[in-house]
Amino acid sequence: MRLLLVEDDSLLRDGLRNELDRAGFSVDTASTAREARLLGEQEAYQVAVLDLGLPDGSGFSVLSDWRDRKIRFPVMILTARGNWQDKVNGLKLGADDYLTKPFRNEELIARLHAIMRRSEGRVESALRAGDFLLDENRQSLQVPDGTEHLLTGTEFRLLRCLMSRPGQLYSKEHLIEQLYSLDDSPNENTIEAYIRRLRKLVGHDVIVTRRGQGYLFNANA
Amino acid sequence: MRLLLVEDDSLLRDGLRNELDRAGFSVDTASTAREARLLGEQEAYQVAVLDLGLPDGSGFSVLSDWRDRKIRFPVMILTARGNWQDKVNGLKLGADDYLTKPFRNEELIARLHAIMRRSEGRVESALRAGDFLLDENRQSLQVPDGTEHLLTGTEFRLLRCLMSRPGQLYSKEHLIEQLYSLDDSPNENTIEAYIRRLRKLVGHDVIVTRRGQGYLFNANA
């Protein structure tokens, strides 16, 4: 789940990146408006966290720029406490939520999950496909016979990607883009290795290989 | 589906070629205006991607040259950010779309499909001929009795070519040109072999042989 974090204060940025990493996001960071615009246009994120106070221009301009270009991932705005005006402007420009500093990391993450669910038109915090249930909070998978498997971080993110649209074909390249941030892309074989491990849980035929094209999740196999 | 990629930056060029390859195009590349003019005139492309910044003359000259010579494949122009003038000039000269760097590869590919559909006067992303339906996304063929067949990469590209203009005669030579890039052309018998496999799906008489001339798709056979 790719996330773009736009924050100029390096201390806060690194702290947040760390926190978001552990929460299962693939984080890219930008520290300037310029960088933010570029990355937002070039890469496919599921969500962005945008601090309004940037050295080379307000975060607003970044946001409106993205929206002009029909870039549509949900955006969470960060701003200093109690700035009424900012909130109105932000939401007007199409921000999806708004958080005043200081805040607790758990709250940020919870709200991020919320706006992402909303943007996918989802209500519950678990992903269902056939008799498979992927629990976002417990990072676990419930299989048709009822047993629950705890997943490692990467297992979870890969499976979430596949299960988010059952039947949809995902190339290995695309999956790598989704699971990792820009600056560390592993070998494609890594995906094959994880597919193998997931198949041990869900059953071999539930994840279908389309040779030369990619993989897809097929709940009724 | 042949595509001419004109881009002088070798890094970007190779990256794009890769991406376009996977998207099912047979890509030839040119890195200079001279090369671009030549290939555009000599070969039959369905679409071209043209960077404006070339070492030996602007991409504009290439485009106007093509258009003067009544070469009519759709052209997607690439240019640096926010150059209004370029956009106006480009569209005036008969470019079909315009993308500013940087951009996301998915966007480029989506837009390429769009301008190609437009240039063929087609709207949906599936190709219909009689009761046959070729689905670009699923890379599959629906036959008159309703069953869906998944196609391999080459089967798909060949069938797409034939179905794009039902009744149109295509020589084996021409089909090879369409399916493969300049630097790897297989034996003509390869086409015969694939025709045979497609006939097993669509029915023998739906693909008509014109001895010494080629093949054509005839939906009502």
Place this chain on the structure above:
DNA sequence: CGCCAAGCTGAAACGAGCCTGAAAATTGCC
């Protein structure tokens, strides 16, 4: 009618892509 060229066909050869088990590297934690 008989010859030749073009096309058809089944099978085999080839190679890229995928799978697999294990080893190596990395990360997190005490």
Place this chain on the structure above:
DNA sequence: GGCAATTTTCAGGCTCGTTTCAGCTTGGCG
């Protein structure tokens, strides 16, 4: 710093899509 869990890589084997081959059939032409 050392241990355990996780992630990533590697090498080998296997599968399937692609291409070729050789023999056969068909159609056109004298």
